[in-house]
Amino acid sequence: MRISVIGQGYVGLTIAISAAKSGHEVTGFDNNAVLATCLNSGDSHIEGVASIDLQGAIKAGKYRATANASDIAGSEIVIIAVPTPLDAHRAPDTAFLESACKSIAAHLDAPALIINESTSFPGTVRDLIAPMIEKNAAKKLDHLYAVSPERVDPGNEKWGQKNTPRLYAGLTPEASEKTRAFYSSFCDNLVEVSSPEVAEAAKLFENTFRQVNIALVNEFAQIADAIGISVHETLDAANTKPYGFMRFNPSAGVGGHCIPIDPTYLAEVSERLGVPATFIKRANEVNLAMPHYIVERVARDNGASLKGKSVLVVGVAYKPNVADTRETPAEIVIEALKVQGALVRWHDPVVKAWKDESSQPLAAKGADITVVVTMHDAVNVSDVLASAPYVFDATGKVPGAHGL
Numbered sequence: 001m002r003i004s005v006i007g008q009g010y011v012g013l014t015i016a017i018s019a020a021k022s023g024h025e026v027t028g029f030d031n032n033a034v035l036a037t038c039l040n041s042g043d044s045h046i047e048g049v050a051s052i053d054l055q056g057a058i059k060a061g062k063y064r065a066t067a068n069a070s071d072i073a074g075s076e077i078v079i080i081a082v083p084t085p086l087d088a089h090r091a092p093d094t095a096f097l098e099s100a101c102k103s104i105a106a107h108l109d110a111p112a113l114i115i116n117e118s119t120s121f122p123g124t125v126r127d128l129i130a131p132m133i134e135k136n137a138a139k140k141l142d143h144l145y146a147v148s149p150e151r152v153d154p155g156n157e158k159w160g161q162k163n164t165p166r167l168y169a170g171l172t173p174e175a176s177e178k179t180r181a182f183y184s185s186f187c188d189n190l191v192e193v194s195s196p197e198v199a200e201a202a203k204l205f206e207n208t209f210r211q212v213n214i215a216l217v218n219e220f221a222q223i224a225d226a227i228g229i230s231v232h233e234t235l236d237a238a239n240t241k242p243y244g245f246m247r248f249n250p251s252a253g254v255g256g257h258c259i260p261i262d263p264t265y266l267a268e269v270s271e272r273l274g275v276p277a278t279f280i281k282r283a284n285e286v287n288l289a290m291p292h293y294i295v296e297r298v299a300r301d302n303g304a305s306l307k308g309k310s311v312l313v314v315g316v317a318y319k320p321n322v323a324d325t326r327e328t329p330a331e332i333v334i335e336a337l338k339v340q341g342a343l344v345r346w347h348d349p350v351v352k353a354w355k356d357e358s359s360q361p362l363a364a365k366g367a368d369i370t371v372v373v374t375m376h377d378a379v380n381v382s383d384v385l386a387s388a389p390y391v392f393d394a395t396g397k398v399p400g401a402h403g404l
């Protein structure tokens with residue numbers, strides 16, 4: 001089939017290459033022209049989409065990236081995979097979705113199946129995407145609409161596009177049926193739900209569940225410190241219960257495009273409907289405060305002042321073994337250290353370059369203080385311990401260091 005995928009980031013490129021490998025003719029449209037050129041030269045920017053897969057899809061004539069929206073004309077299926085971030089007030093920002101809808105309206109010249117994979121609030125397909133495309137189209141086309149929220153976990157080697165169960169629902173039975181037929185060409189396990197709203201809400205609730213439990217364990221880390229016990233030993237002990245307990249580990253906070261953001265989409269709908277989303281709001285507060293708590297602990301252990309201290313932050317990616325720095329708690333840790341007067345450098349062999357700075361070496365005794373925010377497999381524990389006389393570990397992966 002002729003497929004277009006709007007947005008060639010983490011989600012869009014992954015889906016585009018999976019579809020191309022299963023024989024579909026795929027156009028990857030991204031309004032970032034530099035990215036489109038890069039992709040056409042076979043250079044993948046996404047963990048999990050190896051350049052070799054991308055080059056294979058290009059060589060087989062099954063994939064082409066473009067920055068020209070008119071190239072989506074003639075598609076039988078259009079998948080939307082654009083960012084759904086928060087705005088400057090930390091409220092849901094649907095501007096990218098709206099602009100994707102306008103491109104579809106302007107360039108689709110025949111009825112197609114339009115599937116949203118971007119994470120958004122319940123009602124997005126029915127109340128935003130379908131009306132927006134219909135309102136902006138030059139002529140009336142009877143498109144079909146569906147949602148299939150993406151669950152990809154960048155860097156996860158066990159669960160990928162093929163074996164992660166995929167939720168889906170169409171606005172009509174015909175849309176559901178065609179959505180199932182498309183995804184079954186490269187996904188093993190498809191789960192139909194009764195409405196797009198259920199699929200949209202399930203995706204938000206999955207990430208809200210993680211966000212709230214991460215906040216709970218982060219608060220517990222602070223309680224454990226006040227009691228004077230090890231949070232990790234206590235969690236190990238709780239985890240011996242064979243039922244009714246699911247372990248989450250404390251950290252410097254949450255990052256990436258999902259956990260810090262998606263719950264706010266649920267909270268926004270909830271409050272609009274008059275239900276106060278108290279857990280979601282409190283979890284956001286606790287997780288956003290965690291980097292400050294870590295810097296306070298580091299200051300407390302170092303004579304209450306970090307003024308003039310040379311501090312090395314290890315790991316600026318938001319999670320281990322990926323180069324993604326979106327919403328990384330390392331950014332708040334670094335800012336808070338600087339506010340205290342510390343001279344901050346960072347080391348991250350996976351990210352390498354970030355915010356016009358480069359990763360600095362993890363030299364023996366190279367700093368007064370080292371703060372570990374994210375521990376990649378490529379970083380050696382003994383090198384971290386040797387890097388400064390005082391090492392604070394927010395990850396629980398550096399035995400022998402001070403830490404949560």
Ligand SMILES: NC(=O)c1ccc[n+]([C@@H]2O[C@H](COP(=O)([O-])OP(=O)(O)OC[C@H]3O[C@@H](n4cnc5c(N)ncnc54)[C@H](O)[C@@H]3O)[C@@H](O)[C@H]2O)c1
Pocket residue numbers: 006007008009010011012029030031032035081082083084096097099100103117118119120150151152153154257258
């Ligand atoms: N990254 C993840 O792990 C993950 C997992 C599951 C779901 N999601 C969701 O998937 C969606 C996409 O996330 P992502 O991580 O792929 O984002 P991304 O930022 O990696 O990529 C989005 C791409 O869309 C492009 N774009 C933006 N507006 C466009 C437009 N109007 N037309 C064409 N291209 C446009 C951008 O240039 C960018 O390359 C979001 O809703 C996100 O919440 C992400």
